Amino acid sequence: MKKLSILSAAVLILTISASTTPAEETEWKKGGPKYLYVKPTKKPPHHGVYDEGMKCLDCHKYDGVDAYTSATMTVKKTKKGRAPRAEVEEAIKNTLKGLGDFREIFILSTSFNDKPLATVIEFVMDPKTFTFYAMSEKQTEKLFHIAKNPNVSLGYVKQRENYDYFEGALGVQIVGKAQQIKGTDPEFDAAAAIYIPTLPLPKPSGPIPQPPGVELLTEMIRPSKIITKIIPERIVILDRKFKEKGYHAVQIWEKEKK
Numbered sequence: 001m002k003k004l005s006i007l008s009a010a011v012l013i014l015t016i017s018a019s020t021t022p023a024e025e026t027e028w029k030k031g032g033p034k035y036l037y038v039k040p041t042k043k044p045p046h047h048g049v050y051d052e053g054m055k056c057l058d059c060h061k062y063d064g065v066d067a068y069t070s071a072t073m074t075v076k077k078t079k080k081g082r083a084p085r086a087e088v089e090e091a092i093k094n095t096l097k098g099l100g101d102f103r104e105i106f107i108l109s110t111s112f113n114d115k116p117l118a119t120v121i122e123f124v125m126d127p128k129t130f131t132f133y134a135m136s137e138k139q140t141e142k143l144f145h146i147a148k149n150p151n152v153s154l155g156y157v158k159q160r161e162n163y164d165y166f167e168g169a170l171g172v173q174i175v176g177k178a179q180q181i182k183g184t185d186p187e188f189d190a191a192a193a194i195y196i197p198t199l200p201l202p203k204p205s206g207p208i209p210q211p212p213g214v215e216l217l218t219e220m221i222r223p224s225k226i227i228t229k230i231i232p233e234r235i236v237i238l239d240r241k242f243k244e245k246g247y248h249a250v251q252i253w254e255k256e257k258k
């Protein structure tokens, strides 16, 4: 009998500790630490526009929708200040057009067991679908990250020419899912056909009268490379030019739900 009650006491203790949530987790359920939020006491003159009738606290508090309410995402709450989707897409294409080939250098963020990794890498964007393609040597660190966790983020920034960071600020942040395409996958050729033509190839010279064609190059890379395809879920663009039209400098593009 005594043994049994000790056992049941132990079970009770175990049950209690399993049902109490750690303090940290409760805090995050409420949107994280309070000091991260703007105290809306006085609206600064440079404050972005928003719809008639909105209250300060419509944006400047945790609203229980997401894990958090970030400044960027509050912009979705107002119609005023938001550019039409077509204008946002145009701005994204203009920003990431490269030399007209949509090839640009990005920072790719991946994570493995909650440890992040930022990699400098070229991607080519398909301007029709806003899908991104990169080609990597096998066995590189980022590929292991993606194989474990397909959630990735890409960052692009227009580097400064003068001290025009703020006036001419221009950057893009992408959040999406990555897929790995191997040489034996049926999609490899189609992806290579988007990626390869924009590669800066050496000029034909001497014994090689012509640069190798896309098909020959595809065969050359098939065994040794992995193509990473990123399908964006959300693209955020910061472009000061939007302000000139009365929009927010930050605009959000989201994948259309089917």
Ligand code: HEC
Binding pocket: 038, 039, 040, 041, 042, 043, 044, 047, 048, 049, 050, 051, 054, 055, 056, 057, 058, 059, 060, 071, 072, 074, 075, 077, 078
């Ligand atoms: C539609 C959403 C929205 C509403 C409504 C709103 N704000 Fe904001 N507010 C923002 C965003 C977005 C920022 C930018 C955060 C940042 O600085 O990155 C911001 C920034 C601020 C800042 C910090 C600015 C700075 O430069 O440090 C203050 C202060 C502020 N708001 C006060 C107010 C007050 C007061 C009201 C109500 C009268 C209000 N806001 C209403 C979205 C909103």
